């Protein structure tokens with residue numbers, strides 16, 4: 295019996311956050327990311343920043359690997375990946 299993969303880590307969130315913000319994730323993954331965000335201040339903060347950036351840009355455009363095509367958004371994500379929020 296394998297447990298459901300409930301525990302999402304910050305680095306997983308970072309990897310798929312652009313898909314999340316595009317609404318491109320399946321429901322199960324979306325639920326997991328939302329649960330993580332609810333309990334993680336770092337991700338809440340950074341996703342807030344990313345949302346604001348996307349808002350300013352009008353939309354998020356990503357390439358095939360899910361990398362954002364705007365410099366501003368890439369900068370926010372790079373900062374997030376570099377100084378990852380503390381988490382177990």
Ligand SMILES: [Zn+2]
Nearest residue numbers: 304334336337
């Ligand atoms: Zn987190």
